Amino acid sequence: MGIFSVSNDVRFYGQLRTIGTTSTQIGKIISRQAMKIACFGIIAGLLGSFALSNFVIPMALRTLTEANTGITVAQRPIIYIGAALFSLITVLLSVRKPIKIAKRISPITSLHYQKEAAEVKPKLKSKHFSASGMAWRNIQRTKKKSILAMLSIFLGITACLVVTLFIQSMSTDNFIDSAMEHDIELTNQTLVLGHKGEQKQLFDEDFTNELNSLEGVGNISLQREQTIVPEYSEDMFYSYIWDKYQSQGMEAPGADYYEQYPNRFYTQLVGINAEKLKEYIVENGMDYKGFYNGDYGLLVADKPELFPNDMTLRFQCGQISEFEAVVKGDMLELPICGFLPSSYYGGLSTDAPYIFVSDDYMERICPDSYISQLGIDVNSANEKQVVSAVRELCNQEGSISLTSKADLSEGIHSAKITLYALGGGIAFVLAFIGIINFANIMFTNIEARKHELSVMESIGMTKKQCRRMLQMEGFWYAIISLALCLTVGNGLLILAFQAFKGIVEYAVFSYPIWMMIALAAILLAFCWLIPLLFVNRMMKKQRLKGCGRINL
Numbered sequence: 001m002g003i004f005s006v007s008n009d010v011r012f013y014g015q016l017r018t019i020g021t022t023s024t025q026i027g028k029i030i031s032r033q034a035m036k037i038a039c040f041g042i043i044a045g046l047l048g049s050f051a052l053s054n055f056v057i058p059m060a061l062r063t064l065t066e067a068n069t070g071i072t073v074a075q076r077p078i079i080y081i082g083a084a085l086f087s088l089i090t091v092l093l094s095v096r097k098p099i100k101i102a103k104r105i106s107p108i109t110s111l112h113y114q115k116e117a118a119e120v121k122p123k124l125k126s127k128h129f130s131a132s133g134m135a136w137r138n139i140q141r142t143k144k145k146s147i148l149a150m151l152s153i154f155l156g157i158t159a160c161l162v163v164t165l166f167i168q169s170m171s172t173d174n175f176i177d178s179a180m181e182h183d184i185e186l187t188n189q190t191l192v193l194g195h196k197g198e199q200k201q202l203f204d205e206d207f208t209n210e211l212n213s214l215e216g217v218g219n220i221s222l223q224r225e226q227t228i229v230p231e232y233s234e235d236m237f238y239s240y241i242w243d244k245y246q247s248q249g250m251e252a253p254g255a256d257y258y259e260q261y262p263n264r265f266y267t268q269l270v271g272i273n274a275e276k277l278k279e280y281i282v283e284n285g286m287d288y289k290g291f292y293n294g295d296y297g298l299l300v301a302d303k304p305e306l307f308p309n310d311m312t313l314r315f316q317c318g319q320i321s322e323f324e325a326v327v328k329g330d331m332l333e334l335p336i337c338g339f340l341p342s343s344y345y346g347g348l349s350t351d352a353p354y355i356f357v358s359d360d361y362m363e364r365i366c367p368d369s370y371i372s373q374l375g376i377d378v379n380s381a382n383e384k385q386v387v388s389a390v391r392e393l394c395n396q397e398g399s400i401s402l403t404s405k406a407d408l409s410e411g412i413h414s415a416k417i418t419l420y421a422l423g424g425g426i427a428f429v430l431a432f433i434g435i436i437n438f439a440n441i442m443f444t445n446i447e448a449r450k451h452e453l454s455v456m457e458s459i460g461m462t463k464k465q466c467r468r469m470l471q472m473e474g475f476w477y478a479i480i481s482l483a484l485c486l487t488v489g490n491g492l493l494i495l496a497f498q499a500f501k502g503i504v505e506y507a508v509f510s511y512p513i514w515m516m517i518a519l520a521a522i523l524l525a526f527c528w529l530i531p532l533l534f535v536n537r538m539m540k541k542q543r544l545k546g547c548g549r550i551n552l
Contacts, residue, residue, distance in 0.1 A: 156437075222373070
């Protein structure tokens, strides 16, 4: 903005110097001009961002939170202050060079001013006019500005593609498959940690028989849980307890707390189909047959180093009452020969870590254990009808939560539409910034080359040829920028996706081909039309001054 104003008003500053204006006064004029534009721009930007963050984004995120994404709206006034200060500092730094240029302008310089251009050796390839060749040579004359314009377009489009890639790569099917193993999952809420009432066996034989009688219901899998009270040992458990409380920003109980209150140190023994963990067990070098037969259990912990190498868990079965466990039965022993990450058991957990064992082991020691979860596979043709029937059955029983892939898919689909609208808008803004920067540079070049264009017209170049040459310059900018996007940009997309994949495991690479086509079409149209609009504006301005040719 500042350099263009100086180059466009060289004669104006020369005239000011003629009537006695000092270089310091000229610097103040440019500074005030820059500050006025900056104030309008910053205020408009802050108002726009305030409206966006307080109305549009909360409206969008309400849709996302309905899909249980856990995203919430948070306002930080310091961000607005930081953005305003950053913009103001950017203007103050960028206006320094234009001020230096303006201070060096003398009355004589202003009379003979012509935009400096790099010298290029003339290459006569044809006796005929070549708009493409002349446009390419003009781009080479101002390499720094040309590179800046191309990089600006390239970065804007690449940023747009990255945002679109992130949204498009969030596979709904993969997310649902990673979040749910079965088409319908039922949970016994009386067994959930924190439930104040009595534990109940809700998924009894009558309930499962009613499920099996529904048309479209396939395989039904069970997950059993039994409350157990492990024998507390400071050497075995306290490092885990202390780390858990610290990670949650809470103060851990004393090392001897559970020695004083042993019935408060309880957990859940979870029975699982050994086949579900076979791949994990084999990959980690553990004995699958031993786990299947119930020779050992797996402890749920993300930091195995907090536990001793050789562990044998001594415990009694029990039942929770008033946040304490009432034990019953004999003391049992279970070797611990491996660990599971906490993702295998979501939700809240007790101070004592959860223990996974095979169904066969659970059946041996606790044949009357509670069924905590039911997984139901459904024929896809009858999925909606089955979900509706199962929900009605759960409502009759009470204290049963139902989660289905159909409901989750519908919520995620709605959330993705919102993300596309929100993310697509941000992406287009990023791409548009690059195109606007190109327009600014192109406008500056045309204004600075008015004298040159006037000379070329005087030796026979028509207005049509002038327009075509400038349009070809814009076309070259677009072609080179798109070539960068399709080479370097695609490499950046792959790197960005790999980083994204590390955070969002269910993401699937999906190249934003339609966004690329749309951006390419918009870029080509802009780069072809912007030079035409600017040169027509310049010619119209000259005609109003009474000049037939493009001259100063």
